[in-house]
Amino acid sequence: METAPKPSLWLRLANPAAFNALANVLLWPLIVGTIAAFGYGLYGAFMTSPADYQQGETVRIMYIHVPAAWLSLFVYAGMAVSALGTLVFRHPMADVAQKAAAPVGAGFTLICLLTGSFWGKPMWGTWWEWDARLTSVLILFLIYLGIIALWRAIDEPQRGARAVAIMTLVGAVNLPIIKFSVDWWYTLHQPASVFRMGGPTIDRAMLTPLFVMGLAYLLLYLVLLIVRMKTELMVRRIERLQIVAADKQARQGGSR
């Protein structure tokens, strides 16, 4: 046990009450920041930025689509770090964060897939194209779903956290392999007419709103993560209180 008079922030956060206190301080500024960033970003995306000379107005889907793709990977990376936190440091908040992040990450991935599909309809003339990037994101989505299903199948969150952490890390090891294999597969089967999403040459006037939207997504993620972590802590607390109450009742009833 640490006997230092003032433990590091990291250690103090292991206490749910300390986490909640910090979360309450951060939550409102983050919410305000999220709204502001979305407001500015969406205004830029739909009002000030130019339409693409080839794609026309549909290029605006990019501002929703591309940041979602960034976040789908960013959230997974965060989960992998949390998984390490669970396995190596046994940090109690790590498994809460891991559990809270999974559905949010899956949500961003789904947004990426759906907007990709909307974008594909006018561009490719079809709702779905087995394009290398979309396919990789689809597999990432499936891995998210597997992890969420695993969480739901495990009845005791503390007990299951390390098992899920292993699955998350196995997924992290596999993602580059999957990405490589899908890219490789795609070059082998590449159809003739293809439009590559978000090519390397994007005009400055498009880049700024794109990055602001990325920031907005990131802030939204942090807000959702904090809210979900608080909820998860509350759920655990309620379960604990229920058991304590049931034990007390059993003792008083003399049925033990």
Place this chain on the structure above:
Amino acid sequence: MNGTSFPHAGEMRLEARNLMIRRGYRLLFEGLDLDLAAGEVLQLTGPNGSGKSTLMRILAGFSQADAGTIRWPGLEEDDEPANALHYHGHREGLREALTPAENLAFAAGLLGGDAGSIPDALDALDVGPLADLPVQVLSAGQRRRVALARLLVAPRPVWLLDEPLAALDTAGQALVGRLLAEHAAAGGMAIVATHQPLGIDVRHLALGGIPS
């Protein structure tokens, strides 16, 4: 089979300090100290839900205590505790489609025993004639005896037996007492969770719910 003595017998001990164990969110016990020396048998009692089985599984290393330490002084540095102990739980550890002889041969290979000792071990538990029948035709008591024969097939100094007397008849229960006495005499140690008397000299530890 009898009088197996273990390397480092007499030096090995179990030292558990300040164990705190929760199951789910329920505190089973805290501040539990446990000491056991070679040649000793500890009988573990306590009401249902007091954490006997959980404690056994933690001592076996299958799960971790929420606080406290478990040490096995006297165990060679490079020797894992898992390699020095037998765990006998509620489930027999037998596959129904295999015979007792096959099940024990697997245990011997896995746990480091001598497959040649299987007939003797089965005889010692009075189930020798059943060696080549599939386990699925055996009664609950016969299965328990076959499962206990594993203790003799792969000699290990620490026995953790969770309710070993369940399903056994009087003769079988006396047999377990005798096995434990011989094991202790050979320098082994054992922890037995049961409410029935073992008929031998044992130390007692009663787990009770924690008053709150």
Place this chain on the structure above:
Amino acid sequence: MSAILAVIRRELTLARRIGAGVELGIVFFLILISVVPFAIGADQKLIGRIAPALLWLAALLATLLGLDRLLQADEEDGIVDHLQLAETPLMLVLAAKALAHWLVTGLPLSLVAPLLGLMLAIEPQAMLPLSISLLIGTPALTLIGLIGASLTVSLKRGGLLLSVLVLPLSIPTLIFGATVVKEAAAGRAYSTPLMLLAGVSLIMLVVAPLAAAGALRFARN
């Protein structure tokens, strides 16, 4: 070492005795392949074209099918406790289990696949590559499945969850494996996908037993 042999010997005995072993796996493989023409029609050309994919898909499903019982049956019998007490490290014990599973599923499938390929009008020059790709690739499927089996060891209805966890991770194996056969059938060089397939198997050989041992310990903690 004796622990590894004991694990393999026991799995083989069980496979022989319960009959859920070699024959049933091959029968399942055969049935999967037999139902395909009913779904897509008796178009020999079309069937021949998709045969490499079909054979690899069938191998994937046949491998996956027995995996949920690989550890769950032992868990129900209390044998996983003993696996954890083995003198050999748990990851090696689990690797031995995977090897035994492969010996009764992946290996026989690899050997009979060319025969079934005949039924699917596969090009003759793709027969040998088909066998080789399955021999090299099915170990990866078994090893990936081992991780899933460990994670779901104590869960009821773990079989479905196992598939959900494992199938996305099997995609690279499927891509490289099916491509070997496709390229061979088209008369092109197939050494690149074969190398990549071997690479996936080797990575899984390193990663899977380690991950499975951790997962098994934690899943039943």
